[in-house]
Amino acid sequence: MNNLYRTIDFLPHGDARGQLVAVEEEKDIPFSIKRVYYMYDTTEGVRRGFHAHKHLEQVLICVHGSCKIHLDNGRETAEVVLDTPNRGLYLASNIWREMYDFSPDAVLMVLASELYDEADYIRDYDAYIKYLKTMEEI
Numbered sequence: 001m002n003n004l005y006r007t008i009d010f011l012p013h014g015d016a017r018g019q020l021v022a023v024e025e026e027k028d029i030p031f032s033i034k035r036v037y038y039m040y041d042t043t044e045g046v047r048r049g050f051h052a053h054k055h056l057e058q059v060l061i062c063v064h065g066s067c068k069i070h071l072d073n074g075r076e077t078a079e080v081v082l083d084t085p086n087r088g089l090y091l092a093s094n095i096w097r098e099m100y101d102f103s104p105d106a107v108l109m110v111l112a113s114e115l116y117d118e119a120d121y122i123r124d125y126d127a128y129i130k131y132l133k134t135m136e137e138i
Helices: 125-137
Strands: 005-009 012-015 019-021 033-041 048-053 058-064 067-074 077-082 085-092 096-100 107-112
Touching: 005 077, 048 125, 058 077, 077 085
Parallel strands: none
Antiparallel strands: 005 085, 012 019, 033 107, 048 096, 058 085, 058 107, 067 077, 067 096
16 A cells, blocks of 8 residues: 555754744655645544545645544555654545544645646545546556
């Protein structure tokens, strides 16, 4: 499953004033960034996501607090904890994701390779599995 995701450690720069992390597209982020969004004030016990993307790639960074990410490629699953602002989670296309167990102070930022396009989403798990099977046939 590691060909579909990997963690990326960003180099923090800090001194007595505090820390700074800079990320650059095509360098730290393995694609051109076309969209940035973030989630915060997530209600306790809520799971987010429940979808996959046909083409979109993403890097998720929990810039404050912590959360967990459930990943599924149709054959195996993985759980990843994001709990440091200098680590990102790269997700290739065609991977099911669910974000959960957000700390009360969590801010999850997402860097995306494409602009929002509803047609790129697969929001039904059974349809996702069928989509993967058609991709294998190509």
